[in-house]
Amino acid sequence: xxxFIFAGAGLLGLFLILYLAKxxxxxxxxxxxxxxxxxxxxxxxxxNLIDQREEEYxxxxxxxxxxxxxxxxxxxxxxxxxxCATRNTSxxxxxxxxxxxxxxxxxxxxxxxxxxxxLRLRLYAIRAVPRMYVSMLFPSASRAPQFLAETxxxxxxxxxxxGCLRHPARGMSAAI
Amino acid sequence: xxxxxxxLWVAPHILLGVALAVFLRRGLRKQFxxxxxxxxxxxxxxxxxxxxxxxxxxxxxxxxxxxxxxxWGLGISSLLSFGVIYELVNQMILSRTTLAQTLRPMLRWSxxxxxxxxAIASGRLAVIGIERVMNVFQVLDFSSSVLQVGMxxxxxxxxxxxxxxxxxxxxxxxxxxxxxxxVELSAAALLSVxxxxxxxxxxxxxxxAFHVCVLVWLCYLVLPEREARLMGxxxxxSDLELWDxxxxxMVQR
Numbered sequence: 001x002x003x004f005i006f007a008g009a010g011l012l013g014l015f016l017i018l019y020l021a022k023x024x025x026x027x028x029x030x031x032x033x034x035x036x037x038x039x040x041x042x043x044x045x046x047x048n049l050i051d052q053r054e055e056e057y058x059x060x061x062x063x064x065x066x067x068x069x070x071x072x073x074x075x076x077x078x079x080x081x082x083x084c085a086t087r088n089t090s091x092x093x094x095x096x097x098x099x100x101x102x103x104x105x106x107x108x109x110x111x112x113x114x115x116x117x118x119l120r121l122r123l124y125a126i127r128a129v130p131r132m133y134v135s136m137l138f139p140s141a142s143r144a145p146q147f148l149a150e151t152x153x154x155x156x157x158x159x160x161x162x163g164c165l166r167h168p169a170r171g172m173s174a175a176i
Numbered sequence: 177x178x179x180x181x182x183x184l185w186v187a188p189h190i191l192l193g194v195a196l197a198v199f200l201r202r203g204l205r206k207q208f209x210x211x212x213x214x215x216x217x218x219x220x221x222x223x224x225x226x227x228x229x230x231x232x233x234x235x236x237x238x239x240x241x242x243x244x245x246x247x248w249g250l251g252i253s254s255l256l257s258f259g260v261i262y263e264l265v266n267q268m269i270l271s272r273t274t275l276a277q278t279l280r281p282m283l284r285w286s287x288x289x290x291x292x293x294x295a296i297a298s299g300r301l302a303v304i305g306i307e308r309v310m311n312v313f314q315v316l317d318f319s320s321s322v323l324q325v326g327m328x329x330x331x332x333x334x335x336x337x338x339x340x341x342x343x344x345x346x347x348x349x350x351x352x353x354x355x356x357x358x359v360e361l362s363a364a365a366l367l368s369v370x371x372x373x374x375x376x377x378x379x380x381x382x383x384x385a386f387h388v389c390v391l392v393w394l395c396y397l398v399l400p401e402r403e404a405r406l407m408g409x410x411x412x413x414s415d416l417e418l419w420d421x422x423x424x425x426m427v428q429r
Contacts (some may be wrong), residue, residue: 007362017358126337
């Protein structure tokens with residue numbers, strides 16, 4: 001029985017490898033269309049949702065049961081913000097990777113910074129989302145760190161700069 | 177069946193020779209030294225096995241020599257394939273980001289867990305062969321395949337999570353090894369069920385997988401690189417200077 005399980009696992013592994021490999025190559029095509037898919041995020045609103053002092057204020061002024069409900073809703077909203085930011089980072093990484101092939105060193109430098117910070121944010125987000133879910137169940141547990149908002153803020157600024165370097169008239173600020 | 181086995185044994189190695197020539201002509205040897213060593217060793221191993229096979233035809237008492245060459249060849253090529261995977265990890269993930277410090281321990285732990293799982297899985301696989309040499313071959317083949325597939329899956333997963341796009345040829349190398357590893361894993365497991373009567377059929381499947389693997393490498397070597405392009409007006413020097421100042425101001429805020 002066990003050898004057949006291993007043989008099946010090998011077959012499943014084959015499908016998994018092929019599936020994972022499918023999305024690895026550079027997407028190709030027009031990246032301006034990709035940039036148009038960026039979704040706007042209100043960084044200040046996100047910062048407010050994960051603000052420790054804000055939470056302490058709510059805890060002090062609301063009945064326990066009501067606080068738990070509101071806290072859960074705030075964390076769900078924060079998770080949605082992080083997910084949206086994560087989606088945006090994947091687009092920004094693609095833009096950054098493509099811009100790195102530019103012959104212009106200024107564009108390459110801006111693209112490098114953008115890609116680096118977008119990667120950093122993705123790693124932060126992967127670690128932050130489970131913590132936010134834990135915080136929904138146990139409000140005293142640690143939540144998304146404030147630097148998540150700061151990092152997103154930084155990459156937004158870098159994306160704007162990169163957009164402006166590429167298209168001085170337009171920029172990318174409107175999208176983000 | 178004998179003709180099919182000979183075809184599946186010889187044809188992929190001829191194609192591998194062609195792939196090696198294309199690989200060298202494209203000047204990729206400095207980028208992928210482990211892959212180059214793997215391919216060269218595989219061709220050398222093939223020639224050695226052909227010579228041993230001819231010896232067996234003359235004197236069937238040399239069958240054990242052939243099998244031990246097979247086992248040693250498998251061991252060395254497995255080690256080299258791990259080197260190729262390390263090369264891919266280094267080039268596709270670690271060298272492309274300053275986050276290497278964070279990612280390296282995660283990758284190291286993934287590899288450690290995989291080694292542990294492989295040891296457990298190999299222990300669970302019943303080896304029923306009578307001859308010691310074939311038992312060694314089977315366990316080695318199974319363990320190296322599990323490790324290879326696991327490491328490639330981890331590598332792909334990290335790249336997917338971090339949205340790192342790969343150039344064509346490294347994808348080709350990884351997919352080729354992935355196909356080969358998965359089929360070898362299944363074949364090694366089935367070998368313990370069917371034993372000596374299944375050698376020929378299972379060998380044909382393994383060789384066919386290697387054939388596909390070489391074809392994948394060759395296709396990715398020959399196909400042109402697909403690149404994403406940025407559209408729009410070219411950037412002016414004056415704008416660049418202006419926005420460079422803006423970049424410094426904004427990022428350091």
